[in-house]
Every structure is written in C-alpha cells, then in structure tokens.
Amino acid sequence: MQQKGPLMLGKKIVRRLKHETISREHLWRPVGLPRYTQQTPLVESVCLMDNKTLGEWYAPVLITPAMIGSLASSPACIREVITLLKRLEPDQYVEYLLGYYEAGLERFKNQWRYADITTALLSVSQLLQPQNYLEIGVRRGRSMAMVAATCPQCRIIGFDMWMEDYGNAQNPGPDFVKKELKKVGFQGKVQFVDGDSHRTVKEYLRSHPDEYYDLITVDGDHSLRGASLDLRDVLPRLKVGGAVIFDDIVQPHIEYLQNVWQRYVAGQMRFATWEYKDLGYGIAVGIRKY
Numbered sequence: 204m205q206q207k208g209p210l211m212l213g214k215k216i217v218r219r220l221k222h223e224t225i226s227r228e229h230l231w232r233p234v235g236l237p238r239y240t241q242q243t244p245l246v247e248s249v250c251l252m253d254n255k256t257l258g259e260w261y262a263p264v265l266i267t268p269a270m271i272g273s274l275a276s277s278p279a280c281i282r283e284v285i286t287l288l289k290r291l292e293p294d295q296y297v298e299y300l301l302g303y304y305e306a307g308l309e310r311f312k313n314q315w316r317y318a319d320i321t322t323a324l325l326s327v328s329q330l331l332q333p334q335n336y337l338e339i340g341v342r343r344g345r346s347m348a349m350v351a352a353t354c355p356q357c358r359i360i361g362f363d364m365w366m367e368d369y370g371n372a373q374n375p376g377p378d379f380v381k382k383e384l385k386k387v388g389f390q391g392k393v394q395f396v397d398g399d400s401h402r403t404v405k406e407y408l409r410s411h412p413d414e415y416y417d418l419i420t421v422d423g424d425h426s427l428r429g430a431s432l433d434l435r436d437v438l439p440r441l442k443v444g445g446a447v448i449f450d451d452i453v454q455p456h457i458e459y460l461q462n463v464w465q466r467y468v469a470g471q472m473r474f475a476t477w478e479y480k481d482l483g484y485g486i487a488v489g490i491r492k493y
C-alpha cells in the first residue's frame with residue numbers, strides 16, 4: 204500500500220530527483236566556487252554605515268544568524284505563517300503542514316520550537332526589509348508569499364521551469380503565483396523567468412550586471428550538481444548584510460544538500476550561518492559578512 208503524507212510527497216520528489224541525479228552525476232564535473240567582487244552594495248538597514256568617522260575594524264554587518272534563528276523558530280512566527288498560508292490556495296502538503304504546526308503549538312504551547320523555509324523567510328524579511336528578492340524554485344508561491352506579505356513593495360524575481368505535478372500538486376506557473384501574492388497584499392513588481400535555472404539565471408544575471416539582492420532563496424533543482432550550480436551562480440549577487448536561504452538540508456535521500464550548503468556557504472568565512480535540522484526537512488540561512 205502506498206504511504207500517504209509528506210514523506211510520500213518527499214519520496215515522489217526524491218524519486219524524480221534521484222533519477223535526475225543519477226543521470227547527472229554520471230556526468231559529474233565538479234562545480235567551482237563563486238567568484239566574488241570587492242565592490243558589493245550593502246543592506247543599509249542592517250549594516251554600520253558610519254565607517255568614515257569610526258573606521259573599518261569589523262565587517263559592517265550588525266545582524267546575526269542567532270537573531271534570525273530565534274525569531275524563525277518562535278511560536279509567534281509559526282502563528283503568522285499559519286495566518287498567511289490560510290490565505291493561499293491549499294495543496295496537500297500545505298494542508299499537512301497546517302495540521303503539523305497546529306499540533307505542535309497545541310501540545311507544547313509557547314515552548315514549541317520549529318522552523319522551515321516559510322518561518323525563515325518571514326523572519327528574515329522582518330529583519331532585513333528586503334527591497335530586492337531573488338528566488339530559484341517558486342512552485343505555487345508559498346515561500347515567495349512570506350516575503351511579499353512582509354515587504355509588499357519589494358521587487359521580486361522568480362526562476363522556475365514549472366515542472367508538472369511537482370510535489371503531488373499542480374504547478375500552474377506565473378499567473379497563479381501572481382494571484383497568490385495579491386492575496387497576501389503584495390503591491391510591488393514581480394517578474395518570472397521560465398526555464399532551466401542553469402541557463403536562465405546565468406543569462407539574466409549576465410544581462411543585469413548591476414543587480415544585487417538583499418535576500419536570495421535557492422530551492423529549485425535539488426540534485427547535487429544542480430543545487431551547487433544555483434548557489435554558485437547567485438551568491439556573488441547577494442549584498443553584504445543580505446541573507447541566502449537554502450531548503451531541505453535534512454530531507455531523507457538527499458542528505459548531500461547539507462554538503463552543498465557546507466561547501467558554498469557554511470564553510471566559508473564570508474558567511475555567518477544558522478541551520479535548523481530538528482524537525483521537518485531542515486532549513487539553512489546564511490548572512491553575507493563581506
């Protein structure tokens with residue numbers, strides 16, 4: 204008998220990804236590290252800007268991953284996520300999540316600690332107030348809606364190839380997501396670039412050499428090579444003081460994503476990081492220090 208629930212949903216994604224991963228890894232070529240440039244803009248709302256008088260002893264960033272972690276795993280944040288998710292068109296996974304959150308809060312009240320991509324994005328957005336957000340892997344707009352609700356004037360760019368039936372639900376594309384964002388009060392500009400991120404993101408960034416982002420989420424191709432390529436391509440465009448979010452670091456069968464995160468972000472002095480691995484599929488946040 205087929206197992207029901209998120210694990211099955213996870214397995215379905217994983218089966219597809221495994222197939223992709225096997226064929227891709229067969230052709231494995233190591234993915235290099237990103238090339239950072241020195242002149243990178245700062246997220247002014249979270250940086251010490253007075254370096255003319257004070258000097259430059261430390262990197263200018265004032266927020267820490269621990270601040271994000273404590274907000275992102277707090278019951279207050281989970282309650283806000285519940286309110287927002289209830290405004291969106293539900294799918295099986297979101298319905299499951301709502302039941303899961305409500306059970307945790309009901310049983311353990313204010314002692315419960317839980318985080319995922321939605322709580323991480325909501326709390327990072329509250330701290331950073333991003334004006335420019337880039338997301339790889341949009342699907343039905345659940346993660347994007349957290350940023351859109353917190354910063355309704357933000358400029359958002361999303362990359363997706365809208366893989367059919369991804370995660371056991373319809374993956375209808377940009378028009379559907381635009382409507383979802385409106386439901387959470389979004390009024391800013393959103394642009395979607397359709398197609399394989401390993402082509403589209405590179406092309407887009409090459410043709411917009413001056414664009415930098417306060418916040419970036421990488422949640423598209425979950426294969427080892429694919430996730431590595433996505434991180435490598437976008438990280439140099441993260442502003443100093445900006446945050447990168449990477450999903451599913453402890454999803455069964457794709458544990459290698461932890462190593463990808465370690466190689467590109469957690470293992471780099473340039474980033475301060477927070478990871479949550481206790482429940483669910485795990486989430487990672489990195490703040491760029493310089």
Ligand SMILES: C[S@@+](CC[C@H](N)C(=O)[O-])C[C@H]1O[C@@H](n2cnc3c(N)ncnc32)[C@H](O)[C@@H]1O
Pocket residue numbers: 320339340341342343344345346347362363364365366367369374398399400401422423424425429
């Ligand atoms: C895990 S879902 C994103 C979930 C979304 N961030 C959320 O939290 O609701 C992954 C999405 O990435 C897309 N995707 C997978 N591989 C991709 C690729 N190589 N290029 C572009 N999009 C891709 C799929 O179509 C799917 O919509």
